[in-house]
Amino acid sequence: MKRFLIIKVTSLGDIVEALPVVADIQREFPGAKVDWASDELFADIVRWNGGVDRVLYAPLRRFKKTRSWADLKAIAASIGELRAERYDAVIDIHGVYKSAIIAWLARSKRRFGYLAQDLGERGAAFAYNGRFGPRPKCDAWLGMRISTGEALGYAVDTPPDFNMKIPRDGTALPAPQAPTALIFHATSKDDKKWPVEHWGELCRDLQTRGLRIELPWGSDAERDTANEIAALVPGAVVLPRLTVAQVAQRIEDVALVVGTDTGFVHLAHALLKPTVMIFVATPAVHLGVRAPGRSISVGDGQHVPPVQVAIDAVSAVYPPRTGAASQDAATSAA
Known part of the structure; x- marks a missing residue:
């Protein structure tokens, strides 16, 4: 039985978008075992993929900040676990020092x-x-699938299969009582933010479509921004602080x-x-999401997308209601 190791260490969005390589490999090599090496912070994300056999992780990000003996021991223990298996191939689709060190330590020819x-x-x-070919002219996510296929000798010719199952552990918020839009306004960098006023205008448009508005957050600053947006959108709900698993559960329920460009x-x-x-600050063509009728990305990375562009994008994946239902929703939101 073949066993492969995929290395993609960070971050949340990049790891999620890389997960289809698991289904690609197992489609080409039925019965193959696929292990995955990541930072400790994102190990649960990988576990949600039903095709991954072992998730190998270490507190790499945390050790960079703490330099603590406990974290160093955890990293050392993870090396032992890494070397417990011999791999038919190791595929590093991250490409930085920390991922390269993992590749070098793994037992594989x-x-x-x-x-x-x-x-x-x-x-x-x-x-x-061994090296992948020149980076293909496509988005980063398809590029990772193509590179993995080049290394292992197969072509990528199917839609991405993320094979994710979110655990339902009893911690989810109560299911929403009406169709709901979840608004992720927060980003890792200030230059990726969309203006609060734009969010307010978009959310009011969503209300006319019969959608409730919920605003998650992960830090005090993000909570403040959520409150600013809610002040512009009567009836919008600022959620309590949620764990990553609870956010994932809420995504399934809305x-x-x-x-914005966030994991x-x-x-x-x-x-x-x-x-x-x-x-806003990064190109949608290279880093965005797209699936006809379901997912769409807007913005060229050089200009702030106007509100109407976002409204049109929403209409492409969640068409507006028509007739009396639309009028009733507009009246209730006013």
């Missing part, structure tokens, strides 16, 4: 990584004895997800929800 010009950190090249919007796409992603 075949270790694949990017060409030097495609690496996130060129020094990572030391770890590989009718629509709209957000939870990628997760919504992977969970097959109607999804709109708004790009």
Whole structure:
């Protein structure tokens, strides 16, 4: 039985979008075992993929901040677990020093990584004895699938299969009593933010479609922004602080997800929800989500997308209601 190791260490959205390589491999090699190496922070995300056999993880991000002995021991223990198996091939689709070190430590005669010009950190090249071809002209997510296929000798010719199942552990919020839009306004960087006034206008439009508005957050600053948006949208609900699993559960329970370039919007796409992603500082064509009639990304990475562009994108994945129902929704939102 073949066993492969995929290395994609961070972050939430990148890992979610990389998960279809598991189904690709198992389609080509029936019965193959696929292990995955990630940062501890994202291990649960990988576990939600039903095709992954072992999730190998270490507190890499945390150790970078703490330099603590406990975290160093945890990293050392993870190396032992990594080396407990011998792999037919190791596929590093991350391409930086930390992922290259994992590839180099793994027990395998075949270790694949990017060409030097495609690496996130060129020094990572030391770890590989096989290289993917030149980066293909496509989005980053399809590119990872193509690179993995090149390494293992198969072509990618199917839609992405994320194979994700979110655990239902009794911690989910009560199911919404009406169709709901989940608004992910927060981002990892300030230059990726969409203006609060734009969110207010978009959310009021969503209300005319019969949608409730919910605003999640993960930090005090994000909660403040959620409250600013809610002040512009009568009836909008600022959610309590949720765990990653609770956010994922809520995504499954809502009718629509709209957000900026952030990991939870990628997760919504992977969970097959109607999804709109708004790009401000990064290009949608390279990093966005897309599935006809279900997921769409807007923004060229150089300009702030107008509200009407986002409204049109919503209409493409969640068409407006018509007739009396639409009028009733508009009246109740007013």
